[in-house]
Amino acid sequence: MTRLGRWCAVAVAASLLVVAPLVGRWLPAGSADAGPEELLATARAAVDRPWSGSAETEGTLQLPDADRFGTVTALFGERTDLRVWWRDREHWRVDRLLLTGETDQVRDGDTTVEWSYERGEASYSREPDLRLPRPADLVPPVLTERLLRGVGPADVTVLPSRRLAGESAAGLRVRPPSPLSSIDHVDLWVGEDSDLPLLVEVYADGEARPSFTSRFSDVSTEPPGDDVLDFEPTPSTDVERDDVLDIADAANQYAPVRPPATAAGLALGPASDGAVGVYGEGTAQVIAIPLRDREAGALREQMAITPGVEQDSERTVVTLGPLGVLLTGADGDGGWLLAGTLTRDALEQAGRDVSTGFVFVEDRR
Amino acid sequence: MIRAELTKLLRNRRTWGTIAIINALPTLVAVLLAITDLGPRPGTGPAFLAAVLTDGTLFPLAALAMVLPLFLPIAVALTAGEAIAGEAQQGTLRYLLVRPVGRTRLLVAKLVAVMAFVVVTVLVVAVVAYVVGVALLGDQTVTVTGPTTSVSGTPMSTPELVGRTALAFGYAMLCMLGVAAVALFLSTLARTPLGAAMGAMTLLVASTLLLTLDAAQALHPYLLTRHWLAFVDLFRDPIRWDDVVRGVLVQGAYVVVFLGAAWASFTTKDITD
Numbered sequence: 074m075t076r077l078g079r080w081c082a083v084a085v086a087a088s089l090l091v092v093a094p095l096v097g098r099w100l101p102a103g104s105a106d107a108g109p110e111e112l113l114a115t116a117r118a119a120v121d122r123p124w125s126g127s128a129e130t131e132g133t134l135q136l137p138d139a140d141r142f143g144t145v146t147a148l149f150g151e152r153t154d155l156r157v158w159w160r161d162r163e164h165w166r167v168d169r170l171l172l173t174g175e176t177d178q179v180r181d182g183d184t185t186v187e188w189s190y191e192r193g194e195a196s197y198s199r200e201p202d203l204r205l206p207r208p209a210d211l212v213p214p215v216l217t218e219r220l221l222r223g224v225g226p227a228d229v230t231v232l233p234s235r236r237l238a239g240e241s242a243a244g245l246r247v248r249p250p251s252p253l254s255s256i257d258h259v260d261l262w263v264g265e266d267s268d269l270p271l272l273v274e275v276y277a278d279g280e281a282r283p284s285f286t287s288r289f290s291d292v293s294t295e296p297p298g299d300d301v302l303d304f305e306p307t308p309s310t311d312v313e314r315d316d317v318l319d320i321a322d323a324a325n326q327y328a329p330v331r332p333p334a335t336a337a338g339l340a341l342g343p344a345s346d347g348a349v350g351v352y353g354e355g356t357a358q359v360i361a362i363p364l365r366d367r368e369a370g371a372l373r374e375q376m377a378i379t380p381g382v383e384q385d386s387e388r389t390v391v392t393l394g395p396l397g398v399l400l401t402g403a404d405g406d407g408g409w410l411l412a413g414t415l416t417r418d419a420l421e422q423a424g425r426d427v428s429t430g431f432v433f434v435e436d437r438r
Numbered sequence: 439m440i441r442a443e444l445t446k447l448l449r450n451r452r453t454w455g456t457i458a459i460i461n462a463l464p465t466l467v468a469v470l471l472a473i474t475d476l477g478p479r480p481g482t483g484p485a486f487l488a489a490v491l492t493d494g495t496l497f498p499l500a501a502l503a504m505v506l507p508l509f510l511p512i513a514v515a516l517t518a519g520e521a522i523a524g525e526a527q528q529g530t531l532r533y534l535l536v537r538p539v540g541r542t543r544l545l546v547a548k549l550v551a552v553m554a555f556v557v558v559t560v561l562v563v564a565v566v567a568y569v570v571g572v573a574l575l576g577d578q579t580v581t582v583t584g585p586t587t588s589v590s591g592t593p594m595s596t597p598e599l600v601g602r603t604a605l606a607f608g609y610a611m612l613c614m615l616g617v618a619a620v621a622l623f624l625s626t627l628a629r630t631p632l633g634a635a636m637g638a639m640t641l642l643v644a645s646t647l648l649l650t651l652d653a654a655q656a657l658h659p660y661l662l663t664r665h666w667l668a669f670v671d672l673f674r675d676p677i678r679w680d681d682v683v684r685g686v687l688v689q690g691a692y693v694v695v696f697l698g699a700a701w702a703s704f705t706t707k708d709i710t711d
Contacts, residue, residue, distance in 0.1 A: 079702035090691040172667055173485045174589050188591040191488045307587045
């Protein structure tokens with residue numbers, strides 16, 4: 074073989090190896106058979122069907138990094154690799170994969186176990202009425218179901234199909250039905266074979282790139298077996314039983330206050346039976362959590378150094394993409410933390426409504 | 439010729455000096471852990487380092503996570519970079535080829551010697567780390583409280599642990615073979631071994647840097663170092679094969695392309711040294 078022939082052989086081999094991974098992506102996506110109404114129903118129903126797969130979420134929202142909200146900050150501001158086994162809403166396992174180990178949550182009915190490899194610790198807690206977001210809330214079918222609450226066929230338009238996770242997926246663009254929402258639109262694609270939402274992109278007003286993305290890289294509709302859904306701690310595992318899951322659950326159970334019935338014109342949701350209020354639904358929703366002095370102080374300090382923050386004696390507020398975060402009160406005070414997908418005006422109004430309208434429990438009972 | 443190359447490699451004091459230096463870091467870490475009993479905070483430090491405080495049998499994996507990103511590839515790049523360019527620099531390449539030996543055979547012999555260096559180095563890391571881990575950190579988990587715990591919190595028997603550890607070290611060897619192929623190719627081009635090794639290390643640094651850039655996301659699947667730490671996935675339950683398989687394919691592609699390029703370069707090269 075000549076010198077040229079040898080180098081040509083190497084060049085051909087290199088080209089084939091570079092092109093090979095792209096072949097799957099170049100396969101054409103089929104045209105969607107289902108209409109928007111049917112796709113909406115399919116996307117909503119996915120959360121009640123079994124599936125499993127690998128998912129990746131990516132957020133660009135640099136939330137204030139306060140200790141008690143550390144996981145939430147990472148979830149919305151970083152890339153997160155997940156493995157999910159989902160039987161139904163009450164039986165699932167979501168592994169958050171890290172280079173140094175993993176943190177898993179396993180729900181079995183009313184009990185949730187959180188396993189941390191690096192701590193060698195399994196924490197059992199009851200499933201609370203209200204809590205902070207966790208990885209399981211952000212996998213495509215679960216996030217889709219939440220975002221589509223209150224959305225009707227008139228709020229959606231069809232997008233071109235794409236190939237995702239090895240199958241053709243029909244696209245939908247969702248415009249929030251509420252004018253109070255800070256979300257401009259949500260784009261989602263539903264697999265035509267799996268009937269599962271495979272990609273969800275959330276766009277803020279005026280943003281060309283999504284503020285938050287959740288996608289499956291591979292997915293199966295086989296029901297997960299007991300072998301992956303049952304968690305039995307090993308003899309060397311430190312087992313803990315927690316009365317509270319996180320700061321929202323703790324405040325909801327023990328804070329001696331009740332939020333007002335409405336905030337910024339949005340009604341208190343049915344899940345709000347304690348101190349924490351959840352107002353609105355779907356793309357226009359805000360949570361209001363009462364915080365004690367020391368928790369509010371630490372968060373206020375972190376918010377004060379967040380780019381774009383506005384602070385006065387009444388509140389500290391910052392908007393990050395579609396997510397608004399507002400803490401009522403000033404230094405040395407406790408306060409109400411409000412976080413959600415409301416416009417700045419609506420969030421400010423909700424803050425005023427909650428901070429002036431809440432009551433102490435003794436006043437009600 | 440292969441036997442001659444292997445003998446030269448194993449008798450070279452620099453080979454064993456390099457292996458000793460690679461083992462120094464994990465050994466120092468084990469000593470510090472044993473003295474202070476302080477593990478890394480969650481989310482920081484190499485994989486498995488937090489777990490070795492209670493189970494020293496896992497220390498080979500922690501050692502692998504420590505040396506795989508930097509120490510091991512540098513050593514492999516230096517050794518593979520020496521293969522052809524070293525002979526050329528010493529002026530012995532012409533004499534080697536005067537013998538009735540084809541250039542392809544010489545290249546294969548050099549490749550086998552580099553592979554042997556990779557295998558011996560990785561095995562020595564595993565053995566030294568196991569001995570140091572058990573001696574300094576103990577094997578309480580296996581002998582006192584039951585089986586080892588997998589990354590997913592499920593029990594892992596000793597045979598399972600040994601099998602998965604063997605797979606992890608085999609995977610690390612394959613990853614280093616990718617580096618060796620690149621350095622061997624550069625060794626056929628460069629006039630000095632240092633030039634070839636520096637070229638390979640430049641590729642490693644560039645790969646590591648590009649992996650941190652979102653703007654380079656389209657290149658990520660092709661980067662040499664992209665899946666190196668995927669061996670951790672072998673200790674999840676169930677085992678997560680996706681990244682390990684992708685890692686094997688990427689390393690295989692580098693080996694095929696760069697060994698092919700080394701062959702094309704060396705067999706048509708004008709030998710003047």
